[in-house]
Amino acid sequence: MERVAKKFVTPEAYEELISRRMYSHQGWLLLVPCRAGLEFARNVKLEYERLLREHGSRYREVPIAIGEYENDSITKYFPDGELQSRLPLHVGGADAYVIQCLHNKQLDKSPNDNLMELCVTIRGLKVNGAKRVTAVLPYLAYSRGHKPTYMKAEPTTAKLVADELAIAGCDAVIYYHPHAEELRGFFEPMRPIPVNGLDLAISVAREYRNREDVVAVATDVNGGRIIRHFAMGLGVDFAITDKHRNEDGDLESMGILGKTKGKRLAIILEDETVSVRTLYNCAMHLREAGIEEIVMILSHMKADESAIPMLIDMHENLGVSQINFTDSVAPKQAILDLPFVRAYRLAERFAWLINHMFYEVSMSAPFWPNVDPPMFHDVPFNK
Numbered sequence: 089m090e091r092v093a094k095k096f097v098t099p100e101a102y103e104e105l106i107s108r109r110m111y112s113h114q115g116w117l118l119l120v121p122c123r124a125g126l127e128f129a130r131n132v133k134l135e136y137e138r139l140l141r142e143h144g145s146r147y148r149e150v151p152i153a154i155g156e157y158e159n160d161s162i163t164k165y166f167p168d169g170e171l172q173s174r175l176p177l178h179v180g181g182a183d184a185y186v187i188q189c190l191h192n193k194q195l196d197k198s199p200n201d202n203l204m205e206l207c208v209t210i211r212g213l214k215v216n217g218a219k220r221v222t223a224v225l226p227y228l229a230y231s232r233g234h235k236p237t238y239m240k241a242e243p244t245t246a247k248l249v250a251d252e253l254a255i256a257g258c259d260a261v262i263y264y265h266p267h268a269e270e271l272r273g274f275f276e277p278m279r280p281i282p283v284n285g286l287d288l289a290i291s292v293a294r295e296y297r298n299r300e301d302v303v304a305v306a307t308d309v310n311g312g313r314i315i316r317h318f319a320m321g322l323g324v325d326f327a328i329t330d331k332h333r334n335e336d337g338d339l340e341s342m343g344i345l346g347k348t349k350g351k352r353l354a355i356i357l358e359d360e361t362v363s364v365r366t367l368y369n370c371a372m373h374l375r376e377a378g379i380e381e382i383v384m385i386l387s388h389m390k391a392d393e394s395a396i397p398m399l400i401d402m403h404e405n406l407g408v409s410q411i412n413f414t415d416s417v418a419p420k421q422a423i424l425d426l427p428f429v430r431a432y433r434l435a436e437r438f439a440w441l442i443n444h445m446f447y448e449v450s451m452s453a454p455f456w457p458n459v460d461p462p463m464f465h466d467v468p469f470n471k
Contacts, residue, residue: 110150115181119150120153121186122209125187125224128226132439136443139443162175163209173205179218183446186209186210186221188202188205188223189416189417192418203249223258227263229249232360233245233246234271253278254275258278260278265285268310283437284314289318289385290318291464298324302324302354303324304357305326305357307358307367308328311328325346329345329369348377353381354379356386357386358387361388364398374406382409389414389419389431392423393422396422403426415433415434
């Protein structure tokens with residue numbers, strides 16, 4: 089861009105310019121990391137570039153907006169707590185993918201700070217000429233606020249987040265394993281692209297396929313639909329925990345609905361955990377039902393160090409042999425260090441998602457849960 093910035097641009101000069109960039113009809117590809125999403129964005133960039141090499145592309149590098157502030161951030165926080173984003177390059181005509189980990193357990197900012205930074209960055213891209221701006225969110229904050237508590241005077245906070253992104257100028261949102269399917273309707277007319285996480289769960293649990301002594305278990309009735317698909321993909325039976333919260337919000341579990349008799353191993357599938365209490369209660373009921381071993385697979389590990397004693401108790405006393413989760417919220421190192429924990433990177437999947445959206449091809453085809461062999465390299469990064 090510097091070659092033509094101070095020159096009259098001829099058609100030939102423009103053709104030469106675009107030949108040096110990855111272009112689609114949506115513009116030229118640009119990754120834009122926010123502060124809490126910088127490490128995730130770098131991993132996505134590395135995976136995208138690896139895929140380019142493996143598929144014989146002449147392009148070797150994916151443009152990424154690296155800032156001038158602390159830790160290469162494009163965002164500066166002022167002493168009064170306000171922030172500003174400063175783009176380090178001309179973004180006119182870009183198809184920009186703003187990568188932000190709204191929950192990041194390894195940094196000092198809250199989800200609210202990270203959400204505001206995301207909105208400011210999106211607005212900066214739109215007012216400076218980006219052709220399309222997509223928010224790339226490994227975890228969608230406030231997704232549990234998809235409906236008010238029954239008979240309580242509460243706002244629908246997930247809809248508020250969608251409204252904020254729309255006002256900022258966002259054109260599309262990619263997010264991983266949402267808490268509720270109806271969230272996608274909140275984003276319209278933006279383009280919502282939810283990824284349900286089934287393919288990773290089945291990949292992690294492949295060794296248990298078609299075993300009669302295995303049962304897949306959802307932690308509540310809201311997970312009934314996804315647990316059925318998960319069980320079908322593995323070729324096993326499924327069950328559901330009967331769970332509800334009382335008026336004080338405390339969790340109450342009353343047992344397991346489904347076929348557990350004659351089963352030795354249970355695979356618990358969950359979207360997220362904060363306190364680990366739901367997983368603990370589910371494991372306790374399964375143990376009481378005669379299950380000998382439990383494998384847990386969840387997408388978003390939002391727990392901090394205070395949950396470690398309960399995690400260890402599940403491992404030592406309730407038969408939990410493995411707890412598998414992703415890096416969607418950059419979990420605490422102390423949790424990653426637990427010997428029975430397996431953590432998986434989502435960078436390769438998000439590189440595929442960005443690639444398919446950039447070229448406007450099917451977003452769902454790579455993520456069918458019955459893809460065999462698996463398309464992605466699912467190896468724990470903490471072991």
